Amino acid sequence: MGLNLLYSNDKPGSYPNSWYAATAPLLDPFPALSGHTHADVVVVGAGYTGLSAALHLAEAGMDVVLLEANRVGFGASGRNGGQLGSGQRQPQDIVEKMSGQAEADKLWRLAEEAKAVVKGLIQRHNIDCDLKPGVAWAGSSKSDVSHLHDYAKHLQDRYGYEHIDILGREAFHDLCPSPDYKGGIVDWDAGHLHPLNYALGLARAARDAGVRIHEMTEVREIEKGPRARLRCPQGEVTADHVILACNGYLGGLEPRVATRVMPINNFIVATEPLGTETARILTKDIAVADSRFVVNYFRLSADGRLLFGGGENYGYRFPASIEDLVRKPMLEIYPHLKDVRVDYAWGGTLAITMKRMPYLARVAPNMLSASGYSGHGVGTATHAGYLMAQAVRGEATGFDTMARIPNTPFPGGTALRNPLLVLAMTWFGLRDRLGI
Secondary structure, three states: OOOOOOOOOOOOOOOOOOHHHHHOOOOOOOOOOOEEEEEEEEEEOOOHHHHHHHHHHHHOOOOEEEEOOOOOOOOHHHOOOOEEOOOOOOOHHHHHHHHOHHHHHHHHHHHHHHHHHHHHHHHHOOOOOOOEEEEEEEEOOHHHHHHHHHHHHHHHHHHOOOOEEEEOHHHHHHHOOOOOOOEEEEEEEEEEOOHHHHHHHHHHHHHHOOOEEEOOOOOOEEEOOOOEEEEEOOEEEEEEEEEEOOHHHOOOOOHHHHOOOEEEEEEEEEEOOOHHHHHHOOOOOOEEEEOOOOOOEEEEOOOOOEEEEEEEEOOOOOOOOHHHHHHHHHHHHOHHHOOOOEEEEEEEEEEEOOOOOOEEEEEEOOEEEEEOOOOOHHHHHHHHHHHHHHHHOOOOHHHHHHHOOOOOOOOOHHHHHHHHHHHHHHHHHHHHHHOO
16 A cells, blocks of 8 residues: 555554544445446445535535545545634735635635535534634734734725724633733634534435445546546446545546645644633634744533644654643643643544645546635635535536636655755744744
């Protein structure tokens, strides 16, 4: 199996030892593909992107096969910080510079639609995933706070977005009593959820809509053509349309995507239940992300644990001690937790692009791909699946808007992208530490 992220850090057929997996009502395994079958559409990857695409296509009456190399929701979709954010991955003022105002307006509307799609799916399919409102952005320096406040005003003035509270140091400290933060904003139309339960809920809905889901079915080769052929160890699928929804686990399946989308690893710990001590973490049940380049993100679990994400690496292997890696940023934010026990520590593979914006592309006339959500995947990935389902059915306006986002290949293709990113991250990490 070599250097394959599908197998580098996880036991095939098993979810990671995360708080999410420990608290989720897991589905019975779906059968592996056996023999040959045909479908209107074959979807590769059963994370948010693939599950959403398959569900929306099946609801529109199409015959859909969904192939997953491991278990549904096994990858980033079942391991992430659970934050449903507003906007695109880059702030809207950056999007305006990148794409121009007319395109930025469209991308803002699509991002608002993304939140609505997620909330609508949860409501329509009765997905029990603890969806709660509120995501705060915290500034660790006065300039960061000033930038966040200016940004909130820009969203109000330019886009009529009225869901943000602007908080100074004292008001922010009342909400999030960390000595590190100097103020920030709270977006009450954003939210947070149990990410694996959300993925499993989408899988149930897709199954009930008639999607033929096959787990433990890795796609090894795709033969393009008017009728595409996907080869797997146990069989093959021919289909009129192909949707690639592999994100950080794409490997070499589609070279054009692989040069623009790079896998990186991110890590989360869950502390022991903190009881009344949670008031020294957060005084309301919201999620938080901060202004560091390598973002810290955290929230409280339903059973009173701190779920804290921080730290990244860029190789194929997770570090020997994820707990040690994540404890360091956690104690920078909450020094009083130095003696708190960590009950779960896990990693996950996400995917980034050079410009930290998603990469949607039509890689063949009947083959679509979406990936590279860069840590903004709960909404964007779900929405990308919905947009690809629309495009397969002939309504490609939203997909085409996302596909016009400028996305350049990593310098040197797949060979140089990792070393260059490590250098960049080291520099930005140093800037964070020095407060530059």
